[in-house]
Amino acid sequence: MTSPRPESVTCLACREHARTEHLRLAEQIERLGTMPGSVVTGGEAGEAAQHHRDLARRFAGGG
Numbered sequence: 001m002t003s004p005r006p007e008s009v010t011c012l013a014c015r016e017h018a019r020t021e022h023l024r025l026a027e028q029i030e031r032l033g034t035m036p037g038s039v040v041t042g043g044e045a046g047e048a049a050q051h052h053r054d055l056a057r058r059f060a061g062g063g
């Protein structure tokens with residue numbers, strides 16, 4: 001489980017891990033959105049991917 005609150009994760013290793021996981025999720029979701037017969041539409045996938053990329057950015061410590 002990754003923390004839903006990036007600012008509460010103080011361990012650098014955990015932050016790095018969470019950041020990687022969120023970026024990976026974003027890519028998976030985007031791929032889902034392009035698959036025919038997928039449960040998510042391209043628009044939904046794009047929004048979800050953006051959400052995870054935003055989380056990843058926060059985990060990276062860039063603000």
Ligand SMILES: [Zn+2]
Pocket residue numbers: 011012013014015
């Ligand atoms: Zn840790």
